Amino acid sequence: MPEYFEFKLPAKILSGAGALEHIAHELEGLGAHAPMLMSDAGLVRFGVAGQVKAAMEGSGCHPAAEFYDVPADSSIQVVNQAADLFRRSGCDSLVAVGGGSVLDTAKGVGMVLAQGTEDLRQNMGCEALPRGQHIPYVAIPTTAGTGSEATLVAVIADPDRQVKMEFISYHLLPDVAVLDPRMTRTLPPRVTAATGMDTLCHAVEAASCLQRNPISDAFAEKAIGLVMAHLTDAVDDGDNLAARQGMANASLLAGAAFSNSMVGLVHAIGHALGGVCRVPHGEAMNILLPAVMRYNLPKCAERYGELLLPLAGPEIYAATPAPERPMAAIQAIEGLRGRLAQTCKLPARLRDTGKVQESDFDAVIARALNDGAIIVNPREAGANDIRALLQEVW
CATH class of the missing domain: 3.40.50.1970 (Rossmann fold)
Incomplete structure (x- = not known):
């Protein structure tokens, strides 16, 4: 901090x-x-x-x-x-x-x-x-x-x-x-899901990057809780205006958080996948977020443990031993991602996008290393690290 x-x-x-x-x-x-x-x-x-x-x-x-x-x-x-x-x-x-x-x-x-x-x-x-x-x-x-x-x-x-x-x-x-x-009532389920995961990624990265601060943390943590409370409802029923409003508020809060703190490696690689392979941004965020969180664990275990509270709620947070909370936070995101894969086929692996080949990895890595978001990621990442992450989500 x-x-x-x-x-x-x-x-x-x-x-x-x-x-x-x-x-x-x-x-x-x-x-x-x-x-x-x-x-x-x-x-x-x-x-x-x-x-x-x-x-x-x-x-x-x-x-x-x-x-x-x-x-x-x-x-x-x-x-x-x-x-x-x-x-x-x-x-x-x-x-x-x-x-x-x-x-x-x-x-x-x-x-x-x-x-x-x-x-x-x-x-x-x-x-x-x-x-x-x-x-x-x-x-x-x-x-x-x-x-x-x-x-x-x-x-x-x-x-x-x-x-x-x-x-x-x-x-x-x-x-x-x-x-x-x-304004968001007519968004199709898959677009609703992808943009919602983009919001979640903004909030998680803003709350854990090197430039996080107390105010951005407050905005990001509230955004995380709103996404977990409303995203699946908005995907399941586009006419659920309470869910639509919850997601709109979450998006603004997460945007304000990362605008004042920054994002991290998920966005650096996601931007590169968009530029090289035209992977839609929200889909890239959905694919990369849990893997990058696991990569960042050596530097972010305590912080991810704190984020279990907005991700899973006070009962699960209180019932989870402190050493287990960081992985539980990642698992909560993977659980949300699994539900979205079932309901609207939001891809969870690069091969499922139909846009990425393993032969693209060198170009993606080169762009990711030159993306400004990588500078404030809590753990340094080199070419070999990014390649390993791409292989993990392939």
Whole structure:
């Protein structure tokens, strides 16, 4: 635990049934009256973006522009196009409805506008962006996984260079995060499960990495308990709004935790699997988390033992002898993973994704070793360690 730490979560959080109907009031409080509504074509097709628009208009706030061309992996070009539409339409604020790609695109648009630039490339730099012009930003997540509504990170692709750029700045954090259970109601079971395991991984790694602090611990531990209480219910019954709300709250809490502490080796390898083999991020987290926790046990046994409390509840925690608690914590996660494999066939091994070959391991290892998340993992990992982990989950 560090002797000094910093923690920031400036967003006002609107959580619960009817949260959408409060957006107009929040924009007015931010001095904004001409928002640009951003989403993607799929959410328009399924009526999710329309729900948000209707809620805003029902409260007297009409979007001055609408941008629905955000792809699954957003890019510099998309950010620049949206920023151009914002300027031409006389907009003064951003309302983004979607998963991580949409929310990160909105962060990119905010960067371009705040800095008065024409191209996102002009804003490249880590934690170096000045505040610039304030562009009010309301984030409305439609998955309970990325936590982008509570993080200071935006990942945006540069297709010309075939790289994903990571922008980090406290100025990227939204002014308002809207967690309404209606926004995740249409998520299919497998996506619900995968994004939920992403949330759990954010929380476990945030609670055990080298930069953890007392506040991030509190957020992460609460997120873990919410995932264990609500994820299977949300997977089994997408119309269970209490479970959907619990997972939305968990995602935000975990996002705030890792945004202020960081993640670790699960994410380093998971990012590499996504980049090299296109393994969906949540599936990679589900596959890797127990194996990496076992790898970290020599450094994290005491901490994992403490996490058994939110993972399994006070009765099991009290009944489990202290030396057995670390493995019991891992087993609790494996139990959840087993239930998800049965109900929605969420893969628990790399071979089951259909996207990874053992011949990919060298490229995955090279990328994982260069991923920033590996720096704060509680136990150092080299190429041979990562190879052994990949073989273990193969």
